[in-house]
Amino acid sequence: MALHLNVFYLLVVCFVGFSAEIPAVKRTPVTIPFAKISAMLEEKSHSFEKVRVSWENYPDYAEITCYDDMLFKIRPEGRERIAYQEAFGQEFAISEFEASQIIRVNKSLAAIIKEVERLLQEQKWDKLAYIDAFLPRILKGYYYLYCGSRNSFSEMPSIALVPDNQFEASLNSRITDFRIYGWQRNPEKVIRLRIVAKELLFQMDAWEKKELTSKKRNKEISYGKSFEETFAMFVKLYFNI
Numbered sequence: 001m002a003l004h005l006n007v008f009y010l011l012v013v014c015f016v017g018f019s020a021e022i023p024a025v026k027r028t029p030v031t032i033p034f035a036k037i038s039a040m041l042e043e044k045s046h047s048f049e050k051v052r053v054s055w056e057n058y059p060d061y062a063e064i065t066c067y068d069d070m071l072f073k074i075r076p077e078g079r080e081r082i083a084y085q086e087a088f089g090q091e092f093a094i095s096e097f098e099a100s101q102i103i104r105v106n107k108s109l110a111a112i113i114k115e116v117e118r119l120l121q122e123q124k125w126d127k128l129a130y131i132d133a134f135l136p137r138i139l140k141g142y143y144y145l146y147c148g149s150r151n152s153f154s155e156m157p158s159i160a161l162v163p164d165n166q167f168e169a170s171l172n173s174r175i176t177d178f179r180i181y182g183w184q185r186n187p188e189k190v191i192r193l194r195i196v197a198k199e200l201l202f203q204m205d206a207w208e209k210k211e212l213t214s215k216k217r218n219k220e221i222s223y224g225k226s227f228e229e230t231f232a233m234f235v236k237l238y239f240n241i
Helices: 002-021 096-121 125-132 135-150 174-185 185-211 224-240
Strands: 037-042 050-053 058-065 069-075 080-085
Touching: 002 037, 037 096, 037 135, 037 185, 050 096, 050 135, 050 224, 058 096, 058 135, 069 096, 096 185, 125 174, 135 224, 174 185, 185 224
Parallel strands: none
Antiparallel strands: 037 050, 050 058, 058 069, 069 080
């Protein structure tokens, strides 16, 4: 028993020592509008209930559910709720309202991914560290937004759901410092991440044109497979999971 305790103590000391050696990265803000995407799950079963999409300095917000979707408009005289009913038998298809919300989020996410790719190339670790305080939550929320719009959590690969232990909602997170340190030490990984980031931007645009903005799309067909796979690959490389 004493031996086990000594080994555990040694491991803790080594980890603390290693952590202390990794410098805290300066955070420099970037001017990109970050979407706020939060998923509400049923407390006991953790099954999906709804996803809320909102924006900083913008009071209105949308809620995507497995059934009817809602748009809430905040006015001086009170809150107005507008319901968007899912077409019967097509709950699995992305509705026009859901598409409008995804397109808006896509615009923000694409700007972030494009900036991440550029900053990785230029090794602007301070700005990457700032983005890392927001991007993990956006990617996690996007998973729920995408799957919730399709009413199926088998659409996205499971690895596309960012684990909670891979980020903190803080501009002083040591997890961010570790992530940046890993990129600094592994140029080959940075190159792979940049390549996948560019591919993700391409696949996002292609999927949006085929399924979200096309007037002739067949609502019974999903065109998102390549996007789903690339999104999952980006999450896997970004978080090293």
